[in-house]
Amino acid sequence: MQLLKERILKDGTVKPGNILKVDSFLNHQMDIPFINEIGKEFKRRFAGSPITKILTIEASGIGIACIVAQYFGVPVVFAKKAQSLNLDGEMYTTKVQSFTHKKVYDVILSKKFLQPEDHVLIIDDFLANGCALQGLIEIVDTAGATLEGAGIVIEKGFQHGGDALREKGIRVESLAIVDSMSDDSLTFRA
Numbered sequence: 333m334q335l336l337k338e339r340i341l342k343d344g345t346v347k348p349g350n351i352l353k354v355d356s357f358l359n360h361q362m363d364i365p366f367i368n369e370i371g372k373e374f375k376r377r378f379a380g381s382p383i384t385k386i387l388t389i390e391a392s393g394i395g396i397a398c399i400v401a402q403y404f405g406v407p408v409v410f411a412k413k414a415q416s417l418n419l420d421g422e423m424y425t426t427k428v429q430s431f432t433h434k435k436v437y438d439v440i441l442s443k444k445f446l447q448p449e450d451h452v453l454i455i456d457d458f459l460a461n462g463c464a465l466q467g468l469i470e471i472v473d474t475a476g477a478t479l480e481g482a483g484i485v486i487e488k489g490f491q492h493g494g495d496a497l498r499e500k501g502i503r504v505e506s507l508a509i510v511d512s513m514s515d516d517s518l519t520f521r522a
């Protein structure tokens with residue numbers, strides 16, 4: 333998505349540890365007209381899929397998913413990160429390893445909100461190693477729902493989480509794939 337690539341080049345900054353900061357328009361301050369364009373683009377790409385629910389994970393995926401959902405006319409459900417689990421059988425649970433934050437956390441989703449008849453589009457802001465996305469996919473599988481694909485705003489292609497999922501046959505649509513980045517240069521996959 334050309335508009336997004338231009339915005340990353342204009343306003344993104346590269347931080348130590350291969351972190352791309354896009355705080356001024358995507359994950360801290362949010363540029364709503366711009367995110368509306370992102371919503372339209374995901375709708376265009378997934379127009380042929382019978383999506384019934386958008387799934388994301390807290391925190392920064394939620395705002396984006398809500399805007400995207402308006403173009404699909406379906407609810408958003410977000411998985412929650414839990415510190416300690418109180419397992420009562422009413423929740424889907426999985427563990428996610430965060431490389432960025434160097435920890436493992438539990439992810440939970442109420443069984444009420446994901447059913448076998450659902451067709452799910454997962455939306456998230458970033459895809460790096462893909463651990464968060466794998467956790468969400470596992471929950472969709474456990475629910476017996478149909479995964480239509482994942483829509484990612486920015487994929488860090490050099491961390492290969494997206495490639496691994498595509499090799500498994502999962503449809504991963506990323507609006508910008510960063511193939512390399514340093515203090516003074518950033519390149520996108522064609």
Ligand code: G4P
Pocket residue numbers: 350351352353354359389390391392393429430431432433457458459460461462463464465488493
């Ligand atoms: P992975 O899920 O793809 O394996 O990635 P990883 O564990 O490394 O990422 C952990 C968190 O950091 C995720 O947010 C992810 O979206 C975010 N992240 C990864 N790389 C970047 C980056 O280059 N720039 C920015 N801005 N974020 C990045 P999270 O833990 O789910 O936290 P939240 O911020 O959504 O609450």
Ligand code: NA
Pocket residue numbers: 359392393457458
């Ligand atoms: Na994040």
Ligand code: NA
Pocket residue numbers: 389390391392393456457458
């Ligand atoms: Na996120």
